[in-house]
Amino acid sequence: MQWTTKPLTEAERGDFRNLFRERLAKVERKTDDVFAFRKMDSPPFIMNSSFYHLFGIDPTIIPLDYFETPAAMTVYQERTYFEQVRAIDDDFVPCLVPWFGCVVMASALGCKVQIPPKMDPTADPAYYPIKTPADIRALQLPDPEKDGLMPKVLDFLRHMKSNSFLPVGVTDCQGPLTTAKATIR
Numbered sequence: 001m002q003w004t005t006k007p008l009t010e011a012e013r014g015d016f017r018n019l020f021r022e023r024l025a026k027v028e029r030k031t032d033d034v035f036a037f038r039k040m041d042s043p044p045f046i047m048n049s050s051f052y053h054l055f056g057i058d059p060t061i062i063p064l065d066y067f068e069t070p071a072a073m074t075v076y077q078e079r080t081y082f083e084q085v086r087a088i089d090d091d092f093v094p095c096l097v098p099w100f101g102c103v104v105m106a107s108a109l110g111c112k113v114q115i116p117p118k119m120d121p122t123a124d125p126a127y128y129p130i131k132t133p134a135d136i137r138a139l140q141l142p143d144p145e146k147d148g149l150m151p152k153v154l155d156f157l158r159h160m161k162s163n164s165f166l167p168v169g170v171t172d173c174q175g176p177l178t179t180a181k182a183t184i185r
Helices: 010-035 070-087 101-108 133-137 150-163 176-183
Strands: none
Touching (some): 010 070, 070 150
């Protein structure tokens, strides 16, 4: 299979919509059967490779502007999920994810983020915005419309919701200990 990140054509988008509806109905039936403890021919299974993050993906198919342009991220995820749904008959239900890695919350608390070309965002390992207990006491609740990567994530989320029929998930926020590890030295 030759992977491409060209936008879906109208015909492909129509095919994908139909495949998505059929898959969602199949998965809902299977899920209902599982939770009702009914006998099944085969249990639900997925072969999801998480196409929203870039680790392990062939760099030649990753758009250079993946983390800069909401359309680039949306088109890339739609295309890769369409190819997966056409090729693999599993129970994975695709959704778009405005994913900027596990540094989103850390960035909102002052951590510097680096985004190397065609690679996932990462915290700057040489910069810790929180160094003392006084720094912790001075922390303010981040504003999702202003702080760190949060405004960018929201812009990408809004774009995805406005430009795709696929459901849109949330970014990878991680938990408090992961965020603390990235921001506290």
